[in-house]
Amino acid sequence: MDGRTTRSRGVEPGDWVGHSPFSDPGRHADVLAAVSPEPEAVHGAVTGLVAHYRAEAAVLDDERVSEVDLRWCERILDAGLARSPQLAGRPDHLRGGGCCRDHTLLAVAVLREHGVPARSRVGFSAYLIPDFHADHVVVEQWDGRRWVLWDAEMPAAFGAAPFAGPPFDVRDIRTGVGAPFVTAAQAWLAYRRDGLDLSRFGVHPSVDIGGPDMVRAYVRLEAAHRRGDELLLWDVWGDGADGAPEDPVGSPDEADALADEVADLLVRADAGDTAAEAALAALYASDPRLHPGTVVRTWSPLGRTGTTDLVARTTTWD
Secondary structure, eight states: OOTTBOSOOOSSGGGGSSBOTTTOOGGGHHHHHTSOSSHHHHHHHHHHHEEETTTTGGGOOHHHHGGGGOOSHHHHHHHHHHHOSOOTTOOGGGOEEEOHHHHHHHHHHHHHHTTOOEEEEEEEEEEEETTEEEEEEEEEEEOSSSEEEEOTTSOGGGGGSOSSSSOOOTTSOOBSTTSSEEEHHHHHHHHHHHOOOOTTEEEETTEEEEHHHHHHHHHHHHHHHHTTOOOOTTEEOSTTTTTOTTOOSSSHHHHHHHHHHHHHHHHHHHTTOHHHHHHHHHHHHHOTTTSOTTEEEEEOTTSOEEEEETTTTEEEEO
């Protein structure tokens, strides 16, 4: 960790310029600085480096697919640059395994390296699978006037003919129920306040991970990413960490109440309420149920579980 790296975030856009420990490229800073911060250039670089471990499984061997658990931007770059100094336009056999979280983390790292305020947003996409909201992580960057949400995994042309739903601008994505992207906080509040059916919110229609328990857990994950802890989607911390990926923190009622409070602050902060942003920052720092501390349990989609030391940057697999 160097002087550019911070674990804390304030409430102003400029507070999202410094790297987090997760986005810090370390000795590869010059590589990211050489990538133009324009979205299409960023998209080309991050998708050239990383192939989706599930959607593009056919192009990955066992060794490279295991990189989905690398977590740290510097480690992802270590693995990728050992194969080739080129980022964009790589042949498939030189790409490593990852997912939307990794595409977004790398994109955020490029933007931060260029002094652009950027952060990752956790929620559910309505445009990847018909009649389904798939868990997804996208980029949010400050354009000088407002926060703009965009998808680093997809080219700009994707929005004109998405896999699911009507056309939209993949470089300026609308959020909310009925929009192309629903943040975890928006989905949770719509469920709790308006009875939104969350049965079609999850990892994939063929995977039995989703529904209210997952969305509730993703509210905590969204808060963690907001505060600079860009954890893996399968990291779990707190009282339920040893049980299952979607276990609650404390009793179900306590977990619901915590998700209600955090989701409300996130949605209000997104609407420009700086007092809510400050309250979220204070709550995240003070409530051990929210911030991960130094150790998390990792439930890898590769079928292994382990304990990850976030300080030593090591995972001991069971």
